[in-house]
Amino acid sequence: MKPAQFEYDDPQTLDEALELLARHGDDCKVLAGGQSLVPLMNFRLARPGRLIDINGVASLSHITSESGRLVIGAMTRHVELERSTEVARQSPLLTEAIGWVGHSQIRSRGTIGGSVAHADPAAELPAALAALDATFHMRSKQGARVLGWKQFFVSEFTTALAPDELVTAVQVPDQDPSTGTAFVEYARRHGDFALGGAAVTIKLGRDGRCENATIALLSAGPAPVRAEAAEKQLRGARIDESSIHAASVEAVKGLHPTTDLHGSTEYRVGLLQTMTERALTKAAERARSMTG
Amino acid sequence: MNRKISVEINGQVVDGLVEPRLLLADFIRDNASLTGTHLGCEHGVCGACTVQLDGRPVRSCLLFAVQANGRRIATVEGMAPSATTLHPLQQAFHESHALQCGFCTPGILMTMEAFLREEPDPTPERIRSALAGNLCRCTGYQNIITAVRLAADRLQQTRA
Ligand SMILES: Cc1cc2nc3c(=O)[nH]c(=O)nc-3n(C[C@H](O)[C@H](O)[C@H](O)COP(=O)(O)OP(=O)(O)OC[C@H]3O[C@@H](n4cnc5c(N)ncnc54)[C@H](O)[C@@H]3O)c2cc1C
Ligand code: FES
Ligand code: FES
Secondary structure, three states, X not given: OOOOOOEEEOOOXXXXXXXXXXXXXXXXXXXXXXXXXHHXXXXXXXXXXXXXXXXXXXXXXXXXXXXOEEEEEOOOEHHHHHHOHHHHHHOHHHHHHHOOOOOHHHHOOOEHHHHHHHOOOOOHHHHHHHHOOOEEEEEEOOEEEEEEHHHHEEEOOEEOOOXXXXXXXXXXXXXXXXXXXXXXXXXXXXXXXXXXXXXXEEEEOOOOEEEEEEXXXXXXXXXXXXXXXXXXXXXXXXXXXXXXXXXXHHHOOOOOOOOEOOEOHHHHHHHHHHHHHHHHHHHHHHHHHXXX | OOEEEEEEEOOEEEEEEEOOOOEHHHHHHHHOOOOOOOOXXXXXXXXXXXXXXXXXXXXXXXXXXXXXXXXXXXXXXXXXXXXXXXXXXXXXXXXXXXXXXXXXXXHHHHHHHHHHHHOOOOOHHHHHXXXXXXXXXXXXXXXXXXXXXXXXXXXXXXXX
C-alpha cells in the first residue's frame, strides 16, 4: 500500500507548470488535493512516472466575481468553497452541494479542479456545475480554451482534457434573483459517494409559472446527466405537486445506472426519481420565497 | 530524486532526505519516530492517520512528506500540555470511556480538536457529522460523542 516511485516537480507559477506538462505530457499526472489520485497511487492502480504538484501555483487559488459570473480557480479547496460568502450569495447550489463532499479532512485538501478533472460519476460538483451551465477554462502551452460542461465531461473518469492541459478555473453564471436551487442526494453514510442525487434550478416568471428549469443527476450514468425532456416539460408549466411528479418520472426515463453491490438498476432509478422530486420541490419553495 | 525537507512537527523542526513517494504518515512515524499517528487503510477512508496541517485536519496517508516541507504539522503527541496533564479532550475521552483499543483515538482527537476550535458549542448531531470521517470499530461512538461534549463544556468554562 505504498505508491511506486515517481519524479516530483513543484512549479510555483502557471507557466512553469504548463512548461513541465508540455515536456512530460503522457508520463506525468497533475497533483492537486491528492484526495483521489493518492489513494489510486497507494493501491498502485495509478503509477505516474512524474507528478506535477500544482499546490504552489498561487494564481490558481481564488474566488472572484466578474460581470455577472463567479470565477473559481482550479486550486480552490472544498473548504474554501464551503465557507465562501460570495459563493453562498451568488451560487447557493454550489454551497449546498459541497456540504455533501467527503469529510472535513478531505475538504481541507480536495479542490474543485481536481473534482472536475477526476470526473467521478458519483461526485457532487460535476452535477451541480452541469445544472448551473458552468464553463470550464483550460490551458496548455499551446493556448487556452473554454468548454461547456457537456463537452468537458466525456465519460466516467474521462474528460476532454489533453495530457498537457490544466483546468485553470470554473465559471458559473450568477444566480438570477427569481431562481431557486436545490441539491439532494442519498448515501448510506454521510460523506460517502452518493447512490443517487439531483441538482436542480427553477426560475419562476412574474405569473408564477416556470420560466426555466435545469435538472442534473449524479450516479445516473457515466457522466452528469441533464434531464432535458423533463426540463422542457416544466418550462411554462405551473409548478405544483403534479407537475413536479410528472417531471421526475420523465427525468429518469431511459436511464440505466449499473447494478452493483450498493444497489440494483431498478433501485437506483427509483432513488433518482425520488431525489429529483425532492430537489424540485425544495427549489420551487425557495424560488417562491425569493419572488415573494 | 531524493529531497531535503524540514517539517515543523509539534513545534520541533524535523529534517529528512526523502523520496518523493514517502507518505507524510510514514515520515511522521519513521523519521520523526512519532508513532501515535496510526495507519489503518492508507486510502483516506478510516481517519486513523488524521493530523493537522497548519491547523487543519488532513489525512497524512494522502499527503507526501515533500508537500509538508516548511509547513506546520500537529500530531497527538503534541496535545498534552505536560507529561502529567492531559489536554481537556484527552481527559474527557479517558473519563468517558471513549476508547477501547485506542487505534482510532489519535485521529479522532486531531479531528475533534480542530472541530471544537471552530465550533466551541456543538450539538450532538454536529459532533456526529464531524466524526463521520473517522471509523471506530470498538466503541459504538456513543461515548465519543459524550466525551467531545464534556470537553466542549470544560473548554468553554476555561475560556469564560
Ligand atoms: C474518503 C474520501 C471520501 C470522498 N468523498 C467524496 C464525495 O462524497 N464526493 C466527491 O465528489 N468526492 C469525494 N472524494 C474525492 C474528493 O472530493 C477529491 O478531492 C476530488 O475528487 C479530487 O480533487 P483533488 O484536488 O483531491 O484532486 P487529485 O486527487 O489531486 O487529482 C484527481 C485527478 O485530477 C487531475 N487534476 C487535478 N487537478 C487538475 C487540474 N487543475 N487540471 C487538470 N487535471 C487535474 C489529477 O491529475 C488526477 O488525475 C472523497 C475522497 C476521499 C479520500
Ligand atoms: S490510514 Fe489514512 S485514512 Fe485510513
Ligand atoms: S477504540 Fe478501537 S477502533 Fe476505536
